[in-house]
Amino acid sequence: MHVPDGFINLPVSATAGVVAAGAVAVGLRGARRELNDRTAPLAGLVAAFVFAVQMLNFPVAAGTSGHLLGGALAAILVGPYTGVLCISVVLLLQGILFADGGLTALGVNITVMGVVTVVVAYALFRGLVKVLPKKRRSVTVASFVAALVSVPASAAAFTLLYAIGGTTDVPIGTVxxxxxxxxxxxxxxxxxxxxxxxxxxxxxxxxLVYGARGLSAPLKLRVGGELVDAEPAPAPEPTNSPRPVWIAGLVTSLVLAGFVSFYASASPDGLEKVAADKGIDKKVEDHAAANSPLADYGVKDVENARISGGLAGVIGVGATVVVGTGVFWAVRRRRTADSGTAA
Known part of the structure; x- marks a missing residue:
């Protein structure tokens, strides 16, 4: 659902950019509470994994494909504030390096694909986890429902922006x-x-799953013939390193982006298909980074499509890991510095 330049007019795109910038600023502050020395590098990995899986378009209907948005996944794994930052990093690199998603529409894309999906998914996820049994399976079920709802919610958010600032005259109900x-x-x-x-x-x-914190049910004690909640003991700090998970996740991301992506559906995604069918794309503009060496997820001057796409995917995963991890380590260090100043 990467919105290109020309679908939404500049005033609305600029307003969405302000909203996105505000959301990122809030995310930077909130992520300080979510991240620690163990989870900061994992957040960078989550961003890279989202990038990799977004390359795997899957067929959903005749002539139409879809791909992961990732807001629900990021929010549940590393927290909602950090999740907004993960998707923002992915969208920024996709727009600059791969000419995917317009640069003037970057605020629209962050708002629609990052903020809306994270807010809707995590709010629904937390509500479901509270009412479902405190089991690991409940987290998985809640993840499924939250992710499912977040995608049409994102589509509705795009439609709202199009209703306000669409550059073509198409009935909003139809869109x-x-x-x-x-x-x-x-x-x-x-x-x-x-x-x-x-x-x-x-x-x-x-x-390591943010959404699974506090999963265990409280211990019950019988006092005076009645069951009451026991005072919870402090959770022990995990001693085993998250490095094996990080390595496994990175290898998986590289394989998905560098090899499996070659077999992704070539059909247009949901937004592209609707735009072509309904005439939303009549005023679409050429991407400012159309001449990028990695534009359209291929390495320039590499004629073999399999090698070109695979290299682009590997480069994208690497760039996302480096940039994402750098951002989250900086956020974590800022929290440590603030704590030291307060002390």
Whole structure:
């Protein structure tokens, strides 16, 4: 659902940019509370994994494909504030390096694909976790539902922006029906990927899943013939290193982006299909980075499509890991510095 330049007019795009900048600023402050020395590098890995999986378009209908948005996955794994930053890093690098998503529309994309998905998904996820049994399976179920709902919510948010600042004259009801309809189908794929990933991590290292914190049910004691909650003991600090998870996640991301992406669906994604069918793309503009050496997820002057796309994917994963990890380490160090100043 990467919105190109020309779909939304400049005033609305600029306003969305202000909203996105505010969300990133809030995310930077909130991430200080979510990140620690163990999870900061994992947040960079989550961003890289989202980048890699977004290259894997899957078919959802005749002539239409979809891909992961990633807001729900990032929020559940590393926290909602950090999740907004993860998606923002991915979208920024995609726009600058790969000419995917307009540069003037970067604020629109962060707002629609990052902020809306994270807010909707995490709010729904927390609500479900509170009412479901305190088991690991409940986290996976809540992840599935939250991810599913977040995608059509993002499509509805785009439609709202289009209603305010669309550059073509298309009935809003038509756009809303088409966008939400196809993105419900895409949401099923998003939900499956999110639940599978969260389930895999929580099976081996539940302590690394932000959304699974406080998962265990309180201990009950019988006092005077009645069951009461025992005073919870402080949770022990995990001693085993997250490095094996980090290495496994990085290798998986490299394989997905460098090899599996070659077999992704070539059909247009949901937004591209709706835009072409309904005429939203009549005023689309050429991307400012169209001449980038990595534009369209291929390495310039490499004629073999498999090698070109694979190299671009590997470069993208590497760049996202480096930039994302750098951002999150800086956030973590800022928290440590602030704590020291306060002391």
């Amino acid at each position: 809303l029906t088409a966008m939400v309809g196809v993105h419900v189908l895409i949401g099923l794929g998003e939900a499956a990927i999110t639940a599978a990933t969260v389930g895999a991590v929580i099976a081996v290292r539940p302590d």
